[in-house]
Amino acid sequence: MPPGAVSQAATEESAALMRDWMLHHLHEDGRMSYLWLPSLDVEGDGNNMIRQWMATNALIEIAQREDDPELWARVAQNIDYNLEHFYRQEGELGIIQYASTVKLGAMSLAALAIINHPERARWQTQEHALRRTIASLWSESGEFTLYYRPRHKRDNAANFYPGETLLLWSQLYAETRDPELLRRYEASYRFYRTWHLDPANRRPAFVPWHSRASVAMWRVLGEEAPTPTDATGETGEGEGEAGEGQTPPPTPDAPEAGPAGGPEAEGKAERTPEGWPVGTAPESPSGLTRAELAEWVFTINDWLIDEMAVWDEALYDDEKGRFYTRKKNYGIPHASATGVFMEGLVDAYVLAGELGDQLHAERYRRTLARALRSVMQLQYxxxxxxxxxxxxxxxxxxxxxxxxxxxxxxxxxxxVLMGVLDLLEVFGPDDYSTQ
Known part of the structure; x- marks a missing residue:
């Protein structure tokens, strides 16, 4: 494809092909292929729970757009398969385990998939237990323990897992308006903002997840609070049953009492799935503002483009549009990296447009159009x-x-599919120019 040949029609065709690939590799028992080797026409070895649950979330995005009951049923099969094979209950806690490893990010993405499926209540036990485990890995500084097992493992996961968890928490806060959840979100936002700005830590992988979480929270802070919930995602039976300032009624199928969550003995406060009393009011009100969230999104995405976006400096035309640098050791060039950067950039582009920031909007639009060209070059x-x-x-x-x-x-x-589907919703026919 010539560098200037990106168009809306070509993007729609590319998205349809990716959608078909995903469904082709969703097996009848709900298992998703992890790795396909075209040269050998076989599946490769290995697996990864974060990537599997990200695939589930992509299937959910497809189903949301198509609103097809049969497709929703297939996604439910995929959730069932993943839970059957990789979910474990340990007392009040739920984990996603592969081999001997339990990652914060895998549990967050699993919970995110469950809460976005229309049959969410079907997996309420697992959702609540996962949320308790995630909360147990949070500390008052805002820092997360990145692995439930092995507990003290240290690697570059701080660039991924906290952002994935904040994306989950931003969505949970949108439905519950739980002040304690907002307090914890804010503490982690501030901790990882400082952490990322340290030159010793700064890496591109941090940017898309924190961009998506920050834009989601920016949006929630600007919206009127919804009908109050019991902080589990369940609303009251009718309007007026839980008004402002009131504690919502308990749900009939809430988890049993325990040290980490569920309603306590009769007469005591009901608890959120995470384990704190419903309606907990922090001593200090949140200082998180929409302005600082927007500034943060622009700061990290501008840096990402400066560091990684390839166009004029490409050694070969096939490299144009990808995210990669030979100047620093940020990893190998990878389609999935370009795809996840696109996801964050689409949210940053929409944010810039809503704020009337045309300079940022145009910079992000052009970068996204060029990234489209890169991924189209990689498609079979x-x-x-x-x-x-x-x-x-x-x-x-x-x-x-x-x-x-x-x-x-x-x-x-x-x-890539998640980024492209979002992009198709916000780009007009004239927005695909790479110039």
Whole structure:
């Protein structure tokens, strides 16, 4: 594809192919393929719970747009499969475990998938237990313990898991307006803002998750509070049953009493799934403002573009539009990286537009159009791309990892598809120019 050939029609076609790849690799028992090797026409070894639950969230985005009951049922099968094979209950806590590892990010993304499915109540026990575990990994400084198991593991996961958790918490706060949840969100936002700005820690992987969480919270802080809930996502039976300042009634199927959550003995305060009393009022009101959240989103996305967005400096035309730098060791070029950066940039683009910040909006628009061109270059589409592939239906619509690495990992497709679906909703026909 010539660098200037990106269009709305081409983007729609690319999204449809990615959607078909995802559904082709969603098996009848609900399992999602993790890695497809086109050269061998077989699935590769390995698995990753974060990428599997991100794929579930991508399937949910597809189902939300198509509003197809059969597709929602298939997504429910995928949730059931993942929970059956990787969910464990440990007392009051719920975990997502693969091999011997339990990651904060995997639990957050699993909870996010559950709360976004129309049959959410079907998995209420698992949702509440996961939320208790996530809360147990939070400290008053705002820092999260990144692994439930092994507890003291240290790696670069601080760039990923806290942002994934804040995205979950922003959505939970939107439905509950729980002041204690907002206090904890704010503490973590401030902790990781300071952490990321330390040059020793600053990496691009941090940007998209915190962008999405910050834009979501920016939006919530500007909205009128919804009908009060019991901080579990359940509303009262009718209007007026839980007015402003009142404690909502308990849900009939709330989890049993325990040290980490659920209603306590009769006569004591009902607790949120996370474990604190419903309606807990922090000593100090939140100081989090929409203005600082917007400034933060622009700061980190401007830095990301300066560091990683490739166009004029590309050594080859095939590299144009991707996110990668040879100047620093941020990792290898990867379709999934370009995709997740697109997800955060779409939210930043929308934010800039709503604030009337045309300079930022145009910068993000152009970067997104160029990123579209990059991922289209990586997609298996036609006979030219598939000339050596025997099982073409298993590869068609998938994305190579890079221009020199032809494996299709599920998050190559999932991240790009989520970014492209969001982009199609906010771009007009004239917004696809790479110039």
């Amino acid at each position: 589409v036609d006979e030219v791309d598939l000339y050596y592939v025997v099982d073409r239906e298993a590869a068609r619509g998938g994305l190579r990892t890079s221009i020199f690495h032809n494996d299709i990992r599920v998050d190559n497709v999932q991240h």
